[in-house]
Amino acid sequence: MNKEKFGGIFPALLTPFGNDGSVNEKELEKLVKFDLGLGAKGFYVCGSTAEAFFLTVEERMRIMEVVRNSAPEATLIAHVGSLNETEAASLAVRAKELSYDAVSSVAPFYYKFSFEEIKGYYFRLADAAGLKMLVYHFPAFSGVQMGLGEMSAFLGDGRFLGLKYTSNDFFTMERCKAFFPDKVIYNGFDEMFLAGLAMGADGGIGSTYNFMADRFVKIKSLFEEGKIKDAQKVQSEANAIIAVLCGIGVIGAEKEVLCQMGFDFGSCRQPFAKLTGEQKDLIAKEIIPKIEKRV
Numbered sequence: 411m412n413k414e415k416f417g418g419i420f421p422a423l424l425t426p427f428g429n430d431g432s433v434n435e436k437e438l439e440k441l442v443k444f445d446l447g448l449g450a451k452g453f454y455v456c457g458s459t460a461e462a463f464f465l466t467v468e469e470r471m472r473i474m475e476v477v478r479n480s481a482p483e484a485t486l487i488a489h490v491g492s493l494n495e496t497e498a499a500s501l502a503v504r505a506k507e508l509s510y511d512a513v514s515s516v517a518p519f520y521y522k523f524s525f526e527e528i529k530g531y532y533f534r535l536a537d538a539a540g541l542k543m544l545v546y547h548f549p550a551f552s553g554v555q556m557g558l559g560e561m562s563a564f565l566g567d568g569r570f571l572g573l574k575y576t577s578n579d580f581f582t583m584e585r586c587k588a589f590f591p592d593k594v595i596y597n598g599f600d601e602m603f604l605a606g607l608a609m610g611a612d613g614g615i616g617s618t619y620n621f622m623a624d625r626f627v628k629i630k631s632l633f634e635e636g637k638i639k640d641a642q643k644v645q646s647e648a649n650a651i652i653a654v655l656c657g658i659g660v661i662g663a664e665k666e667v668l669c670q671m672g673f674d675f676g677s678c679r680q681p682f683a684k685l686t687g688e689q690k691d692l693i694a695k696e697i698i699p700k701i702e703k704r705v
Contacts (some may be wrong), residue, residue, distance in 0.1 A: 415485050415511065416594045417603040417612045418451030418573065421619035422459040424665055425473065427676040433469055434478050437674050441620065442480040444495045449627035450619065452485030454514070454574070456501075458551070459617040459661060462489060467497050471504045487544055487615075492514035495531060500558055502539035510589045512571050514544035517554040525560055534565060542571035548598065549577055563620060565590040572612075574598055580609040587611075600626070601652045604645045607633045618652060621667050621701060647700065654696045658689050668689055668699050676688045 425442065426434035442453065456462045456470045457476050458603055467474070474488050488510045490501035495518075502513045510669040515535055517528050522537025536543040545564050549555050563585060564570045572590075575583050576598025585647045587610030604624055619626055632641035655663040659682070665675040666685050670693060675686050 448623040457489040499538040536569040
């Protein structure tokens with residue numbers, strides 16, 4: 411694993427929408443450059459935080475292109491997951507054309523596929539992409555449970571970069587790293603980033619990194635320096651913000667945070683509801699002062 415290239419902090423980019431519902435490319439470019447200034451190593455593009463499943467294939471391809479043009483030196487991972495495997499393969503091919511460094515996909519969901527079916531999906535997608543594949547493990551949302559045995563089928567294959575591990579089963583995370591130390595494991599739950607580092611994660615992919623990537627860069631730096639108490643303090647500060655987001659609705663609340671920071675990110679696509687005035691006031695009171703106090 412190339413730790414210089416793939417280790418570190420990767421915002422799972424949000425998607426800004428204009429008043430007409432189209433992707434606001436200007437604001438996306440602005441966010442990418444802002445996050446690079448906060449110390450982000452690269453970006454996870456068109457993941458669930460981006461509302462990927464509400465985007466057309468054409469929109470996803472265009473977002474991938476905008477991010478590549480905005481961050482020519484950054485490490486980029488394109489989430490290409492779709493229940494329509496033909497669409498997923500098309501997105502993967504486009505990612506390679508745009509010189510992305512890897513592709514990723516959540517496991518096929520809803521129909522309760524067998525592991526053999528899931529494995530076949532990932533292997534075919536890896537072959538179609540011609541890029542390293544990052545398995546997106548998110549059992550709480552996908553409904554797909556995988557243990558060390560199942561994950562070994564991917565981690566033991568040279569086509570696979572590693573895992574985006576969004577689970578609090580840190581025992582399995584540690585076992586994956588112990589058996590496959592050269593594979594990349596990204597912690598997926600922002601509120602548990604320090605715990606993930608302690609159990610072997612090489613970095614993190616997270617949604618709150620969109621506006622406070624510097625906090626997670628700091629946590630990782632302090633952890634590597636052995637300053638665990640200091641790292642816990644920064645994680646606690648981040649968690650105070652995350653707790654408010656969870657009480658509102660994470661993706662919509664994160665967009666509102668960016669709007670109150672001076673970005674124009676609009677709101678989420680339906681069926682997500684728009685935030686109420688009270689929710690926006692709560693963000694202004696409980697989050698914005700904490701965000702403005704940079705680490």
